[in-house]
Amino acid sequence: MDTVKLYLKSMKMLLRSQMxxxxxxxxxxxxxxxxxxxxxMAVLLIIDRFDTLHQWTGGNLLxxxxxxxxxxxxxxxxxxxxxxxxxxxxxxxxxxxxLLRPRGVLTQVxxxxxxxxxxxxxxxxxISLILGSRQSxxxxxxxxxxxFLESILFGSMLILGLFLIEAIFCIHSVKSxxxxxxxxxxxxxxxxxxxxxxxxxxxxxxxxxxxxxLVLHVPSAFILxxxxxxxxxxxxxxxxAAGAAxxxxxxxxxxxxxTYYRSTGS
Amino acid sequence: xxxxxxxxLSKSFTLRKKREKGKLLREKTEIQALKEISFSxxxxxxxxxxxxxxxxxxxxxxxxxxILTPDGGSARVGGLIPWKERKRHxxxxxxxFGQRSQLWWDVPxxxxxxxxxxxxxxxxxQYKKRLSNLTDALDLGAIMKTPLRQLSLGQKMRAELCxxxxxxxxxxxxxxxxxxxxxxxxxxxxxxxxxENEKKGTTILLTTHDMEDIxxxxxxxxxxxxxxxxxxxxxxxxxxxxxxxxxxxxRYGSGILPPLPDCCRMERNGENYRITYEPEKMPTAxxxxxxxxxxxxxxxxxxxxxxxxxxAAMYKEMDL
Numbered sequence: 248m249d250t251v252k253l254y255l256k257s258m259k260m261l262l263r264s265q266m267x268x269x270x271x272x273x274x275x276x277x278x279x280x281x282x283x284x285x286x287x288m289a290v291l292l293i294i295d296r297f298d299t300l301h302q303w304t305g306g307n308l309l310x311x312x313x314x315x316x317x318x319x320x321x322x323x324x325x326x327x328x329x330x331x332x333x334x335x336x337x338x339x340x341x342x343x344x345x346l347l348r349p350r351g352v353l354t355q356v357x358x359x360x361x362x363x364x365x366x367x368x369x370x371x372x373x374i375s376l377i378l379g380s381r382q383s384x385x386x387x388x389x390x391x392x393x394x395f396l397e398s399i400l401f402g403s404m405l406i407l408g409l410f411l412i413e414a415i416f417c418i419h420s421v422k423s424x425x426x427x428x429x430x431x432x433x434x435x436x437x438x439x440x441x442x443x444x445x446x447x448x449x450x451x452x453x454x455x456x457x458x459x460x461l462v463l464h465v466p467s468a469f470i471l472x473x474x475x476x477x478x479x480x481x482x483x484x485x486x487x488a489a490g491a492a493x494x495x496x497x498x499x500x501x502x503x504x505x506t507y508y509r510s511t512g513s
Numbered sequence: 514x515x516x517x518x519x520x521x522l523s524k525s526f527t528l529r530k531k532r533e534k535g536k537l538l539r540e541k542t543e544i545q546a547l548k549e550i551s552f553s554x555x556x557x558x559x560x561x562x563x564x565x566x567x568x569x570x571x572x573x574x575x576x577x578x579x580i581l582t583p584d585g586g587s588a589r590v591g592g593l594i595p596w597k598e599r600k601r602h603x604x605x606x607x608x609x610f611g612q613r614s615q616l617w618w619d620v621p622x623x624x625x626x627x628x629x630x631x632x633x634x635x636x637x638x639q640y641k642k643r644l645s646n647l648t649d650a651l652d653l654g655a656i657m658k659t660p661l662r663q664l665s666l667g668q669k670m671r672a673e674l675c676x677x678x679x680x681x682x683x684x685x686x687x688x689x690x691x692x693x694x695x696x697x698x699x700x701x702x703x704x705x706x707x708x709e710n711e712k713k714g715t716t717i718l719l720t721t722h723d724m725e726d727i728x729x730x731x732x733x734x735x736x737x738x739x740x741x742x743x744x745x746x747x748x749x750x751x752x753x754x755x756x757x758x759x760x761x762x763x764r765y766g767s768g769i770l771p772p773l774p775d776c777c778r779m780e781r782n783g784e785n786y787r788i789t790y791e792p793e794k795m796p797t798a799x800x801x802x803x804x805x806x807x808x809x810x811x812x813x814x815x816x817x818x819x820x821x822x823x824x825a826a827m828y829k830e831m832d833l
Contacts, residue, residue, distance in 0.1 A: 249634070252631070253628075253631050253632065256628060256631060257628065260617065260620055260624055260628060263620065264617070264618075264619035264620050264660075265619075267619060340613055341613075343575070343580050343610075343613070344613070344615045346578075346579060346580045346599065347578055347579070347580065347603050347606075347608050347615070348603060348632050348633070349601070349603050349604040349632070349633060349634075350600070350632055355632075506582050506596075508580075508581070
């Protein structure tokens, strides 16, 4: 509880210091809306050309797209310390400072940065979700709403876990992070669309290795009343836990990596 | 019972060299930053820790403050193993790196202090008391609402010190705290540290290249070179071994100084002569009579050897 309070206070302070440069904030937010809006246009274009993609209607696709945008950019907004700032924390030796304080390192890394510009991208995602839900005529129930939140929460943990791999590489001062980026950003781009449109190798990759399909697609399909992988209904509530499992695994490795942390000279 | 107890502490780093042509793997070189050093420091001591760049001073401080894990040996600080019981350990220590800020860059230092209060879970009444004491002692009142980035180096260092003491640590590690400070700031900082040590009994380990810091503050010094402890004892003992040279400056109204024996080094600048000699080989009285015989002396000053020269001589003898 105490940790949550600390996080909120840090966020408040960071926002205040970022708002010292309002013009830059507005410009960058607009730029991001344009970028993410462009991605959404791509989905709309597909819908325009083909009425359906496999079993999915245009509304369905918008819903999948919205799920990914909201989850991914929420993570980038609040997990900025891990998703963007970490390499510079290591290089500048700022990580030393975190080790000097009686709090968890990951807690402090998360408290260190926020990226409010992502609010634009999240907004695009929300619009896409609303449109998708309307066009697919989703009948919302309490169960579906709960599943929706569960999916976003565990989805964020999965993405945070993926960025943690990058952090671990960074601690071991390995620079070739392209492999990880293929999973993280590749996963984001690919899994904006439902998993079952992809060939088998990609399906395996995003189900068993980086389980975007389990965390985002299975619940979304359940909400849209079109189960994939012919799974029973309750499975939709269990599958997202894969995101938490992935995160915990990476968190364990991260802690182990920290014992090898060698700091930088002064 | 000593407060800090270090036994045979070792730490090495592996450096990866750039890959050579035709080789698949990069070559690795291992650097031994610390080679089995041992020492102990009692509660309330103020110990200076010196040595040339790259000697392993910062590595020691980083291990003792829980940032790095050593390869071998043991260390206990107040009964705790720093890198194993990190959170409990750091609650009781304060660390200031002269070249690395621990406060937040863009916000008023007051806000940084409040966040530190939450991070260290300092009770409100204690926080208020300490903050008002430190504000007075470090003269921070006027800059409390200024963001860190707008402060001068001296102001920054005072703010850093305040931040590192808010949770009331019994042990303070200072890594080159006076680096880049002007004379006034340096003196003020020294006074503050002396008081902190004498009145509050805070144990202090001070790493520095500034020998005046050491001379002003520390009775005990440890010298580190190439990862080994070379000296541990009183500063005066250390200096007496290298304090072998004296300098006399003399200005003549008329007359020319004849050549002096080989054991004296003479530099001439117009009428001014600067003579460096070793009293053991050339007794001062004998030198003075030589000088007086050469002509009419206008001015004569005798100086002790510069402390930096002594340290340089020591490093040279120790082959650092």
